[in-house]
Structure formats: structure tokens, C-alpha cells
Amino acid sequence: MNQTTPVGNVYLVGAGPGDPGLMTLKGKGLLECADVVVYDALVSPAILAMINPQAEQINAGKRRGRHSKAQDETTQLLIEKAQDHAIVVRLKGGDPFVFGRGGEEMADLRAAGIAVEVIPGITAGIAAPAYAGIPVTHRGVSCSVTFVTGHEAAGKYCPQVNWRAIAQSSETIVVYMGIHNLPTITHELQAGGLSPDTPIALIRWGTRPEQAELIATLATIQAAVEQSGFEAPAVAVIGSVVNLQAQLL
Template sequence: MIINESQKVGKVYLLGAGPGDPGLLTIKGKTLLELAEVVIYDALVSKEILGMINPYAEKINAGKRRGNHSLLQLETTQLLIQKAKEHAIVVRLKGGDPFVFGRGGEEMTDLMAEGIPVEVIPGITAGIAAPAYANIPVTHRGYSSSVTFVTGHESAGKYRPDVNWKAIALGSETIVIYMGIHNLSHIIPELKEGGLDEKTQIALIRWGTTPAQEELYGTLGDILDQVETTGFSAPAIAIIGKVVGLKMKNQE
């Protein structure tokens, strides 16, 4: 597509690819992939969704580029700026939702500071979709009226404010933790100190919504041992609270 003089720069679409199942990509998202001239995508985006991209588009894997995390982010933003100056439709394709632990907000801010128009197309986030595919509702009448989405990444304090686990423990009836599997040995004692009982139920869901989905069920008292014995690993989310028990009840 030719960019005319009045337009000067193209537009960057921050597009959520959803959690894994290609059927969870929005119709708007699919249309954009078909029209895109450049697509810069992240590591967790499925092959099927990458297969929907306009065959003539330039495809760039942002997940595979070298350097440390902050350099990688800077490089990606600079690349987006450069591509938006050369093309009309530039898609930044991210796993799940771009604004949920996806650095979409940072990219939007940097692009806007350069005068580049940005449009955000939400995606279905893993923290809702993975429990849904495991038949766990994140809220449920009589079980949970509130849900917190929180990062369990060890370096949360570096990129985002530190997580106040003790406040979260009793502040929300369902807790959904992203990027927390490697840090559960720190998170669980904090949640217990914050007032959660040993018997509080927890589910871990790995590769949610894909054919490789794996689930591990336990309590705050035994999940660490289970993770160790099974070798359960990322990418996974943790769901904590009574809603996990609803799944067990429905299976009885």
C-alpha cells in the first residue's frame, strides 16, 4: 500500500493473538493479518496464526532477536517506528492480550511519542482462556466475586511495581498468576503469611487452549512438591481459590 503525503506514516496495530488456539483470534485480528504489510510477532504466537498472515508481508520474529530484555524491547520499538515510516499497515502481534503483561502499553507510548498512530485490538488473555478450557470459571456465584491478574515473575520489581502478595492473599477471591511457575516457592509462603490456608486449592495450566494443554491440581500445601515430582514447567498460569474446587466438584 502506498502512503500518501498527507498520511506520511503508517499505522501500527497492537494485535492480541489470543492464548494459543487459533480459533480464539478475533475476526478483526484475522482481517488485519491478511492486510498487513509487516508483522512483528512474539515467541508464543502459534504457527496456525502465523499461517494467516498475508503471504507477501514481511514477517519478523521479535522473540528470537538477540540481546538482553530491555535492549530487545528497545530494538523492537525502533523497528516498529522504522517500519511505520515505510508501510501503511504494520502489525505488532502479541500472545494473549497486548495490554496484559505484554508490554503493549510501553510500545504504544513510545510509538505515540514519535507521532505514529496506534490502534489496539484486544486478544483473549491466557488468564481467562486457559482456566476456561479447563472448565474453571474465574468468577462464579457463591464461590468468587473478584479476580486478580498478577505477574509472578521474579523481576516484577524491576519492570513493574513489586507485588504485594500479602495484600492480594485476602483481597481477591480468585488469584490468577502469570509467569509465576518458577517463583512459586517465594509466592506461596507470602500468600500463606497473608492469610491463605494450606488447603486453598490451586490449579496450574500449561500450554492452555492448545492440544498440549496440561493441568496440575493441588493445594497451597502440596503444589510445590507436585511441581518438583512432575517437572511441571512454563509457560503456565496458576489459578488459586475456591473456583478450582468447582471443577473438582463437577468431576465427582
Template sequence: MSYITPGKVYLVGAGPGDPGLMTLRGKTLLEHANVVVYDALVSPAILSMIGAQAVQIYGGKRSGRHSAPQAEITQQLIQLAQEHAVVVRLKGGDPFMFGRGGEEMADLIAAGVPVEVVPGVTSGIAAPAYAGIPLTHRDYSSSVAFITGHEAVDKYRPSVNWQALAKGAETLVVYMGVQNLGRIVEELLQAGRSPDTPVALVRWGTLPEQTELFATLATVVTQIQVQDFQPPAVAVIGEVVNLRQHLKP
């Protein structure tokens, strides 16, 4: 407890779900927190680590089912920091990997609230690993890109440059991309990626209910429909997907 500073907000990465992947620092903070504001994708096994003394507040966000606007959640954290010694903002995966942790940290610092970030294992690395897919391999991929697939379809000037990514990285890892995968596939094919490029989708990665779908750029959209494959899932695009045949435990 000596290295926990009172009067601070801790942005803690909960990891991808498997409690064995939670960091020791994160676990210690959950055990001593006064209040924990947790996200939707934090697994029950991780929530069970929270000490009995802590107030638990749901602050999760899921597509189409947001509990509260981001600004409201940040304002809540500022208020809680004035009332409690140890406030934990528990975020799925890693706070800085498509978790809006950077935005929350900037707003907290601007409000004069001390903040510490505790990194977590991100699902974009853990889920493929549990499916037997290495993101890099000396013979198949020396580059990997992590991308959000959650941009609105009608967004003006999308910030993701799929044309550049198709040529710039051998392995693509797409977060939150199931709903927009049709548009993503179209962009990659237009940029010159082969229709035969292997694709893997890993749902609920690292958890007992983990499920996987394997296809190619040419077939993945149809396979999602046929199998009624639902989010949340991580997509891996690249030749490394084929290594699962040799590396899956």
C-alpha cells in the same frame, strides 16, 4: 480493507493459542499486513493466518532468551511504520495484559506513529475456562485479581503486594509465575491463606497439548518438581479450582 488505515502500527492480541479465539479484526489485519512482528508465544495456527505478501519478523521474548531489548523492538516498529503501510505487532494474549503493549504504544505515539490496539483473549481467562475452572462463581468467588509472577526474586521493593492480594481477592490468577511460585506461595501463606487452598496450573492453555496440574498451596511446589512441570503456564489460586470436577467437559 476499507477500515484499515495505511501508515499505522496495529498492536494485535493473538489470543491464547486456539485459532478459534482470534478476533475477526485481528485476522483481517494479519491477512492484509505488509509486515508482522510476532511474539514467542503466538501459536503456529495463528501465524498461518498471515498473508503471503507479509514480511514476518520474530520479536519474541521468553525468560532468559530475549530476542532483542524492548527499546530495540520499539525502535524497529517506528522504522517499519515509515517504510510500510500496515504494520502489525502481534502479541500473545492481549497486548495490554502483561504484554508491554502500553509501553510500545506510548513510545510509538511519542514518535508520531499512528497506533491502534486490537484486544485479544487473555490466557488468564481462557486457560482456566478450558480446564473447567470459572474464575468467579456466586457461591465461591466474587472477586478476581490478575497478577504477574515474573518479578525477579531479588527485586528491591517488589511491586506486587502479595500480603494485600491474599486478603483482597478470592481468586488469584498468576501469569508467568512457575519459576517464582515458591516465593509466591510463601508470601500467601504468611499473609494467612490456608495451606489447603486449591491451586491449578494450566500449561499451553487452549492448545491440543494443554496440560494441567492440581494441588494446594501446601503441595504445589513439590508437585511441580515431581512432575517436572515447565512454563509457560497460568496459575489459578482459590476455591473455584475445585469446580473443575463438575464443569470440566
């Protein structure tokens, strides 16, 4: 066989936020027939249990300070596996194109002559608040929502997030990967004009059985985090919609 000619496809599959019931039917079907699955750190055990038992499973997960593989190594691995296997799944937490570097991986794979298909997943920025009883939009409260990464070093998505501008441009702000930079984020949002009393909810392990929430204000959230020991991974929801939880739960 000519090893330079890819024989398989790579599927960028969104695993959703954790609850296996939120996995798409198409994604589940691919896991059940995959030859190789390269998965991320935040993919839940219940989702991993859907993988074909005969498939090769490779952990390429990245967590703060603990990277299993560098990004270029992961892409090269996918290219190599596509030379010998028909169905190679790149299983990514949430949605591949929402702070998941799916676009980068797809571009590199296409440049290498690999056929790629994207299977979207439900992103944590919508699902985690929903499970916590917080709608990210609500008539009369919020008609706009902004999704932003709070971990500016993660993949260098946008190393200079203009938090002050965001404070003025959206009624609901959902921050991914923001726990470690929370003091800076809350300070800059207040400097941009948000009231110190603006409610904020931190939601950890959203949609999983171990989901936990911490609700405070921009002025008090950091002290609440330190007192409770609240840790990542979590999303933050900032805005008046947080107050709706008391009505909806």
C-alpha cells in the same frame, strides 16, 4: 519520499492464548493484509499461519533467558517499518494491555508520530482456566478475581508485589508467569492468611491441543511440580473455584 514522515499505521493486535478460534475477526483481517508482522514468542503456529504470505515476518519474542530483541529495539523496529509500509502489525500473545507492554509500545510510537490502533485479544488468565473447566468467578464461591504477574523481573511491572495483601483482598488469584517464583508466591500467600489447603491449578499452554494441568494445594504444589517436571509457560489459578473443575468437566 521523505523517510521521516510515517506512511503507515501500527496495529497492536492481541493474538489470544493460542487456539486460533479465539483470534478476533478484526485481528485476523489485519494479519491477512499486513505488510509487516512483528510477533512474540508465545504466538501459536496456527495464528502465525494466518499471516499474509507476502508479509515480512519478524520474531521479536521474549522467553525467560532467551530474548530475540530488547524492548527498545522492538519499538524502534516498528517505527522504522511504519516509515515504508502501510500496515504494520505488532502481534502479541494474549491481550496487548495485560502484561504485554502494549501501553509502553503505544506511548513510544505515539511520541514518534506513528498512528497506532489497539485490537484487544483474549487473555490467558481467563481463557486457560475456562478450557480447564475452572471459572474465575462463580456465584457463591468467588465474586472477585485478581490478575497479577508472578515474574517480577519481567518488564519490572511491579517489582514489589504485595502477595500478603493480595491474599486478603481477592477470592480468586490468577498469576501469570509464576512458575519460576512459585515457592516465594505460595509462601507469601500463606503468610498473608491463605490456608495451606487452598487449591491451586497450574495450566500450561492454555487453549492449545497440548494444554496440561496440575492441581494441588498451596502446601503441596511445589513438590508436585518437581515430581512431574511441570514447566512454563503456565498460569496459576488459586482459590476455591479450582474445586469446581470436578463438577464442570
